[in-house]
Amino acid sequence: MIKTRLCDLLEIKHPIIQAGMGPFGTNNLCVASTNAGALGLISSSGIASGNSQPGIYDFFCRSGGANPDDDKETILRTVFQQTLDKTRESQGIFGINVMVSAEMREVAELVVRTMISAREEDQEMKRRFKVLVTSAGDPLPWSEAIKKTDLVWMHVMPSVKAALRCKKAGVDVIVASGHEGGFHTSWEPIHSMVLLPAVVEAVSDEKTLVVGAGGYCDGKTLAAALALGADGVQMGTRFLCTEESDFHQIWKEGIRHAGDRATIIARGFVGPARWLKSPRSEEHAKNTLEKSPGVYLGIPDDYTTIDMSLIEYEIESINAIFEGNKEKAMLAAGEVAQRVDDMPKVNDMVQTIVRDAEGALKGIYKYMIQP
Ligand SMILES: Cc1cc2nc3c(=O)[nH]c(=O)nc-3n(C[C@H](O)[C@H](O)[C@H](O)COP(=O)(O)O)c2cc1C
Incomplete structure (x- = not known):
């Protein structure tokens, strides 16, 4: 058994967080991860998809046991309650x-407000739905x-500078998200091998924990993160x-069969994003180079300056998944898609990761010799 400060702080069995992921949401995945002893996360991005992605909105609501015709606060409360019941x-x-980017501010305020009030009304909700x-x-x-x-407050960020800002804000657990990670990634590319130990050295202390994200997928990489101080x-x-993942089969199969050097960076709706390579994403990367070159130069743009055709292309491409149009x-x-070649049940996967991490740590220990 591996037990870290994260396990103690959150009262979880394993030091593994299932990431929040949109746009389909993670309502079922969160239940499975929570039941497996990891930290399960609901993803709130589904509630933001609204009019531009009605199918995805509908899917998010129904997978959380909610009625899409209800108002957004009721939908969120229903999702929270379903998760509590199923765990x-x-x-x-x-x-x-x-x-919490500018584009998402309104939704973010609604989610945080609803979370806080749902917890105040129910003691079990308060005790178990405790991480933002x-x-x-x-x-x-x-x-x-x-x-x-x-609440235990965690914030995901990509640099030492941002980690220091998190510390100033009073964030309890800082998630150092390396550039190899999936979907939205940072404007300036620092990968986990450099970022994680740098962030640990800059901010980790008795009150501030650090978690690694980006490139972790098995026991070896969990053991490596612990060795780097996470x-x-x-x-x-x-x-x-x-x-159990809520994502469309096309998406899961895409990852499972990704193979070597499988990803490419192009504009996503809140900045640079990492996509599986395909003729469509390569086209998007070419358009990004032309219309939003800051993605490759580390110079941020936003909805006030960007050519919105890039965002429309992205929305069309995501909607196509929902429609089954490969x-x-x-x-x-x-990037780690190239190391994922199966589609296990969450509980089996978590147990395997923990067992393999123990094996990896013991394996390293054998290099220690008595002087
Ligand atoms: C399909 C997909 C959707 C994601 N959506 C979100 C999101 O809505 N919010 C967020 O903070 N991170 C999101 N992420 C990033 C993850 O939370 C996580 O930090 C990242 O996947 C870690 O890197 P890995 O893919 O190498 O494990 C997403 C990642 C993927 C692959």
């Missing part, structure tokens, strides 16, 4: 991921509202490609 037997701990994972934005403006609660890992691509689809995934 009652295991008494697992779960949370929610919310992107913010991402894709500045944590500081959120500090006052979040630090008034007893308190745990967050995995996205690996959890996406599991039996040619028109674009699939986001991390």
Whole structure:
């Protein structure tokens, strides 16, 4: 058994976080991960998809046991309640991921407000729905509202500078997200091998924990993150490609069969994004080079300056997945897709990861010799 400070803080069995992932949502995946003893995360991005992606919105609501005709607060409350009910037997701990970039601000406020009030109304909800994972934005403006609660606050970010800002904001667990990670990634590319130890050295102390994200998918990589000083890992691509994952079969199969050098960077709707290579994503990368070159130069643009045809192309490509149109689809995934070649049940996968991490750590220990 591997037990880290993350396990103690969150009261979870294994130092593994199932990443929040949109747009399909992770309502079923969160239940499976929570029941497996990892930290399960609901993804709130489905609630933002609304009019431009009605099929995905509908899917998000129904997979959370909610009626798409209800107002958004009722839908969120229903999703929270379903997760609580379906994890009652295991008494697992779960949370929610919310992107706090400018484009997502309104939705983010709704999600955080609803989470806080749902927890205040139910003691079991308060005890087990206790983690808020913010991402894709500045944590500081959120500090006052979040630090008034007893939530464990995690924030996903890509640099030492941003980690120091998290510390100033009072974030409890800083997630160092390397450039190899799936979907939205940073404007400036620092990968996990450099980023994680740099962030650990800069901010880890008795009050601030650090988790690695980007490139972690098995026992070896979990053991490596612990060796680099992390308190745990967050995995996205690996959890996406599991039996219980809410993602479309086309997406899961795309990851499973990705192979060597499988990803490419192009514009995503909140900045650079990592996609599986395909004629469609390669076309998108060419358009990005022309219309949003900052993606390749580390110079951010936003909805006030960007050519919106890039965003429309992305939305069309995501909608195509939902419609089962493989040619028109674009699939986001991390570099680690090339190391994922099965689609296990979440519980089996988590147990295997932990067992293999133990094996890897013991294996390294044998190199120690008595002087
Ligand atoms: C399909 C997909 C969707 C994602 N959506 C979100 C999201 O909505 N919010 C977020 O903070 N991160 C999102 N991520 C990033 C993950 O939370 C995670 O940090 C990342 O996948 C870690 O890298 P890995 O893919 O190498 O495991 C997404 C990742 C993938 C692959």
